[in-house]
Amino acid sequence: MSIPTVIIVPGWRNSGPGHWQTLWAERLPGAVRVEQDDWLWPKRPAWVQRLGDTVQAQPGPVVLVAHSLGCITTAHLPDEVASRVQGALLVAPADPERRGVLADFAPVPYQRLPYRSVLVASDNDPFCPVRLAGAYARAWGSEFVRVPRAGHINVESGHGEWPLGLALLQSLLPLPLTPGALYSQAA
Template structure:
């Protein structure tokens, strides 16, 4: 069954490699689109937001975004005219662009409330964003906050391949939309990001 609302996968810095839940979902969710940045290593906010915006516009309908790490920052930096095309967003393990010089173009993070429903998932021991900062992001963006205990950066390295909890959160976010059922489960790859 095809999804009535396009799902757009928004990877973070250095992309989401083989075995990452975003990669698995992009392959398994009917009609899912994945944002492909020109430069995954030295990200430019203007370029990343432009590419994300083009992907949203190409979808031609209200979309649900599934962002990880720096992808979350690209989402919250979208201009108002593109935010109107978003039905909801799952924001997972947001980055702290002030912690790494290579990500500083995304700082400061916007503080205004998002005009659509969003769920922010963060871990108590994420090495790239302290849980208190993730909670502050959730409050300022008006996101529902899901705190995971000792889940790292919620990626392959921290043991999150298929990540069924994340898929359940996406289905919760999408409400009664037909997101489609995963076909045959893929084995979790041992490849690290």
């Protein structure tokens, strides 16, 4: 059984210090983080291409861990790249149709993803109404986890290490993470 590579897919403006994605990228063994050329003025072709290149560069299957605009970027992957994806944790998706700087990512694809996915959304996310997140989950065939009063599930809403997210990631992996793997390095 080939162990998938975990690929961290940040959203608009990247995931800075203390964000759970940054902590996971630093601490999960073998994790790879997607680095975009322009975090402030994202363009769909460039972002999808960079994510696709990152997926294709891995020696085997991958599990994606996307946040915000990273979720929408993931949904735009072409079939030949998506076929390499074993699973995806999609957290606090963005709403590019209501945010001008993200408009290049609209319309959001509404077709089933060809891999298992878990979409996590908050009922008070200021960047995506929970109803829209639920519509994404239905369209993409994702398991839907609604988290009460969790904001955008980022540092600003009090999510650093985010153990619930780590447990959800574990549900997408064929083997357990080694005990303490995430916490084996100093913060």
